[in-house]
Amino acid sequence: MTTATQLRTIARLWPDLHDALGTPNTGPGFGLGLRNYLAAVDQPDVAEAAVLRMLERSPDQLGTRPIPISLRVLDTMRTVEAALHETADQIASANQHSVNTSHPHRWRYTGHRPGAPWTALWLSARADGVFWPGRPLTDRQHRHVAAVAHNALGRIETTLDLARQVQQLDPAHPCQCGGTITIRGGAGDPPTGHCGACGAWWTENGVNAA
Numbered sequence: 001m002t003t004a005t006q007l008r009t010i011a012r013l014w015p016d017l018h019d020a021l022g023t024p025n026t027g028p029g030f031g032l033g034l035r036n037y038l039a040a041v042d043q044p045d046v047a048e049a050a051v052l053r054m055l056e057r058s059p060d061q062l063g064t065r066p067i068p069i070s071l072r073v074l075d076t077m078r079t080v081e082a083a084l085h086e087t088a089d090q091i092a093s094a095n096q097h098s099v100n101t102s103h104p105h106r107w108r109y110t111g112h113r114p115g116a117p118w119t120a121l122w123l124s125a126r127a128d129g130v131f132w133p134g135r136p137l138t139d140r141q142h143r144h145v146a147a148v149a150h151n152a153l154g155r156i157e158t159t160l161d162l163a164r165q166v167q168q169l170d171p172a173h174p175c176q177c178g179g180t181i182t183i184r185g186g187a188g189d190p191p192t193g194h195c196g197a198c199g200a201w202w203t204e205n206g207v208n209a210a
Helices: 003-021 032-042 046-056 071-095 116-128 139-159
Strands: 164-168 181-186 189-195 201-203 206-208
Touching: 003 071, 003 116, 003 139, 071 116, 071 139, 116 139
Parallel strands: none
Antiparallel strands: 164 181, 181 189, 189 201, 201 206
């Protein structure tokens, strides 16, 4: 996937982030779902795991009333938008000409700031070399935009549970045999755990023998 395509994908997925913003507790994945899953791995007793899940959602832990939005999604949106804005500012400051003030592709620092989708599309055009009132990107700028696009899209896909992920548990969460547990999930699949030593599997339904 090219840098320009990644940036256009960010713009395309932004409405999905807005939709997810209103769902504080999402389904199984590597966000809140993984924390619940790890609680079940730590405490195999179903009743105790259920209590841990209830406490995780308890308003007492977050304030005097429930938070009506997903802080995880909000953090992703703010972080990605800030990264896109900063990148556009840097490019415009270094490359944009002082003339052609009315050109539609001119980046403006003042007034109403464009949202993340428009900014992503603006950067996509710069990465593709679309004409604008400014110099083309240098190789170094291309690499910087590519890194920003890659990291931003990865964060969005993780937040929306669109990407497959693999994570090894730290030594504080070993298998009963002492082996290391590897968690796999994402892209809509529920997380599962596997011990590389004894071959045991963990799912949301409990422990499966090797």
